[in-house]
Amino acid sequence: MSDNVGSIVGINGNLITVRFDKPVTQGEVGYARVGDVTLKSEVIRIRGANAELQVFEDTTGLKIGDPVDFTGNLLTVELGPGLLAQVYDGLQNPLRELAEQCGFFLQRGTYLKALDRTKKWDYTPKARPGDEVEAGDTLGTVPEGIFEHRVMVPFALTGKHAVVEVAASGSYTVDHVVAKLRNAQGDVIEVSMVQPWPVKVPIQAYAERLRPVDPLVTKVRIVDTFFPVARGGVYCIPGPFGAGKTVLQQVTSRHADVDIVVIAACGERAGEVVETLREFPELIDPRTGKSLMERTLIICNTSSMPVAAREASVYTAVTICEYYRQMGLNVLLLADSTSRWAQALREMSGRLEEIPGEEAFPAYLESVIAAFYERGGLVRLRDGSEGSVTIGGTVSPAGGNFDEPVTQATLKVVGAFHGLNRERSDARRYPAIHPLDSWSKYPGVVDGAQVAEAREILRRGNEVDQMMKVVGEEGTSIEDFVLYLKSEFLDAAYLQQNSFHDVDAASSAERQHYVFAKIQKILTHRMFFPDKDTARRWFLQLTSVTKDWNLVEMESDEFKQLEERIFSLLAEVSEHA
Amino acid sequence: MHKVYHRIEQIAGNVITVHAEGVMNGELAQVVGTLGVSLAQVIRLEDNKVFLQVFAGSRGIATDGQVRFLGRTMDVPFTDALLGRVFNGSGQPRDNGPELEGNRIPIGGPSVNPAKRIIPRKMVRTGIPMIDVFNSLVESQKLPIFAAAGEPYNELLARIALQAEVDVIILGGMGLKHDDYLQFRDTLEEHGALSRSILFIHTAADPTVECQMVPDISLAVAEQFALQNKRVLVLLTDMTSFSDALKEIAITMEQIPSNRGYPGDLYSQLASRYEKAVDFEGAGSITILAVTTMPGDDVTHPVPDNTGYITEGQFYLRNGRIEPFGSLSRLKQQVNARTREDHRTVMTTMIQLYASYKETLEKQSMGFRMSAWDNKLLKYGERFEKEMMDLSVNIPLEEALDLGWQIMADCFEPEETGIPSKLIDTFWAKKPAVAPETGETAG
Secondary structure (H helix, E strand, C coil): CCCCEEEEEEEECCEEEEECCCCCCCCEEEEEEECCEEEEEEEEEEECCEEEEEECCCCCCCECCCEEEEEEEECEEEECCCCCCCEECCCCCEHHHHHHHHCCECCCCCCCCCCCCCCCEEEEECCCCCCEECCCCEEEEEEECCEEEEEECCCCCCCCEEEEEECCCEEECCCCEEEEEECCCCCEEEEECCEEEECCCCCCCCCEEECCCCEECCCCHHHHHHCCEECCCEEEEECCCCCCHHHHHHHHHHHCCCCEEEEEEECCCHHHHHHHHHHHHHCECCCCCCEHHHHEEEEEECCCCCHHHHHHHHHHHHHHHHHHHCCCCEEEEEEECHHHHHHHHHHHHHHCCCCECHHHCECCHHHHHHHHHCCCEEEECCCCCEEEEEEEEEECCHHHCCCCHHHHHHHCCCCEECCECHHHHHCCCCCCECCCCCEECCCCCCCHHHHHHHHHHHHHHHHHHHHHHHHCHHHCCHHHHHHHHHHHHHHHHHHCCCCCCCCCCCCCHHHHHHHHHHHHHHHHCCCCCCCHHHHHHHHHHHHHHHHHHHCCCCCCHHHHHHHHHHHHHHHHCCCCC | CCCEECCEEEEECCEEEEECCCCECCEEEEEEECCEEEEEEEEEEECCEEEEEECCCCCCCCCCCEEEEEEEECEEEECHHHCCCEECCCCCECCCCCCCCCEEEECCCCCECHHHECCCCCEECCCCHHHHCCCCEECCCEEEEEECCCCCHHHHHHHHHHHCCCCEEEEEEEEECHHHHHHHHHHHHHCCCHHHEEEEEEECCCCHHHHHHHHHHHHHHHHHHHHCCCEEEEEEECHHHHHHHHHHHHHHCCCCEEECCEECCHHHHHHHHHCCCEEECCCCEEEEEEEEECHHHCCCCHHHHHHHHHCCEEEEEECCEECCCCCEECCHHHHCCCCCCCHHHHHHHHHHHHHHHHHHHHHHHCCCCCCHHHHHHHHHHHHHHHHHHECCCCCCHHHHHHHHHHHHHHHCCHHHHCCCHHHHHHHHCCCCCCCCCCCCCCC
16 A cells, blocks of 8 residues: 555554654554554554554454554545535545445445545636646536535645636536646646545635624524624534434524525534434425435544544544535534543543643643634625535533533634523423523524513513522512513513424524514513502413414414404503503 | 363452463353352452452352363343243242243343434323323433332332333342342232243342343343334342442442542443333334432432433432422323323423422421412412322323323413413313312413
């Protein structure tokens, strides 16, 4: 394979120690040979004449003295047309093709090309001979599903290049040379539609990074109105098991107002990926009228797949996101769960016998997490268009306790925090995002002052609720009691949302804007009740009508009728009624 | 013939070290000690230093003991003759039956390609209303029972196994009391289910290393049956013992512990076992029902905590009953829409009412005045606990749903339940309330 061959001198789980003679690079890929299969691995530490490599596969059967071929290349992914709608493992092996070749199981040592080598793409050149280009500039385009996929000057090229030759319009495979460039030294470089890129290095072939300000509409009311996410922003969703992280991610992947969604199923249940895998091709994206799968890409390294590949999987995912951002597209990366990725770091750190930090996580945990989230962002490309990568990562804290290293390290670097809460999920108040603990630094779809007012009602309602637990309803004033009922109404009729209902699952920005204004009107309305029982009954009625309101299409007559009904109810309790 | 080594350099815990060459990672060896011959497995290699974990434990192994490498990794014979038999954690018969010959299959094999999985759609009927009605068990689900020590979890497991319609039952017992093992065996035998069962048993008195092998060996066999289009139910009890065995080896190997002494890879270790639960596209399925005892009844203990993140829900067993709160079957939505039209409504309504009952109980205990509504709830709650939650109740799903309607009709007016009127018309009227003590009639 290569002329740089080392030999194994130690095996500890998925960590192998390899003695080498020729130079070895930190982070380079090596292949350990066992029988007739080769196992992909990555250099993670070098000490003297020994390199330590994490193996992306099961190491059973390896022997002391077995050869390891060093490739000299960092761990890379292939970038080019045909990535969308694919299902890859953490190392970008296409899982569907793998299933065709190997059957039910993921046989170790089988590596396939990420992109289809036989498929032909309709290429249209954009650059002309004589043009001066640099890394990231568009040479031509091919249609990929609903997008115009830009074939760009490889990101690895530095400095100005002159276009020497371009291929004519036509139908080519990805390996076809579509342009020849000449660099300052006079070397001619052939460019095809596919380029490799090292996953742990951010792609930075853009003009500048911008501050994310536009809201990314997820169509989840509590998110968009109360704890918004910005296009190009980063946010996290920590929560104990069973609090609905995954359902929230799935709903977001369906409805989020972005061009492309990349799902990184990192160390979680395979069953959940299967649902996406099997259902998305059937679902129609209302924005495009095409199957949802056409805008989706899944990187799937579930919990039983090798742990080192899990560590790589989030980088594979974010690199692909950055690639599409270079085409002026808005990309959303949903990583579920970043804790599993952090645990993969911890396992490796343990094998390397590094001095552990808190809960045995490595000392560099924080900087690694920060560097990962920093790869999100809104950028202005050199052609003036904008592209973004938004990252939403779930965190699975041990015991549901947010005071643990991964949650804390993540909170420091994100712009929004959607804290899922066990009490809310036990009470079936979904999405179980805690309305008092969560926060966001991004602007939302409705006016910030109104939201602050609504949050204040929630906060004071919660105080009354706490107090009532001690003094009982009898000891609470009617004003306080109504305040409590208002906060419960806001919770039930606006914050809670049925993810499994066709209409309620996705609430558009306009609808949120409209409905929230009405809710706000109700909340600030002065109401008069003779006693608490009447108040409770009235609010129950109001809540039930408002919930029905959430379930009908905004354009329908029923929507107007229910709205009228809500306000006729409100008139009943007004002063001059 | 394989070379025999005579010099053991180090013996610590159940791990021995020898100098040897040409040894594979994961290779098996035979170790002869004064107490007999045991299998051992290579767990680490450093130059020519080989670390082996000895299945039968290191007691009785001398520094000049014999170590013979076998040139193969851990495997188990797979034949239909496994059915009805009992083995230990290293696959040796413990029922005085003959050793099995057959196609040897490796254990701890690669994971299933997610692209070959299908969305599970078949319900496993258990006859237990708290499962069938409220948290349906689904074929290919992985579900643990969280319980404190002393709860009747093994009885529950045995009952589900007997009533579930599956082709093969595989029991993986870890750290079982010998009595519990015998009870399992006798129960299966009494109900004529032993002939479709295979038992891999590690009792508390057996060597720890064997405990660690039980899930792998059970699941490797299960996988083969599933590939032959069989529906397999794997029972694993108790996964906390398994985790403790992992902890023991990790500490012996001087690994840095992460949380309460457990190794940092506990999540991955548990996941690689649980994730064997699968519904194959075009073949059979594996359903895993496990027991996780919670030390100190603490769900944030590392074992139940990590398990909860891996499995598709959990059953809480408390005071001999499956708790409706906290218990969750993540897959129930896949099946309960197609059982009977009232299933989901009965499920949510009864739980909401039961939650209100719990609140009323709290109010009652604090001495607040009980309203007429509170009294209705109290009546309802008692009946719900007695007729639905009690584990001795054994009725099919449809009967359980009818019973649910009956209990609600006996306690409430239809509109008090918040059930859509369409369902009320169909189901409430069908079972008119019999409530002689109040004289009410509903409908």
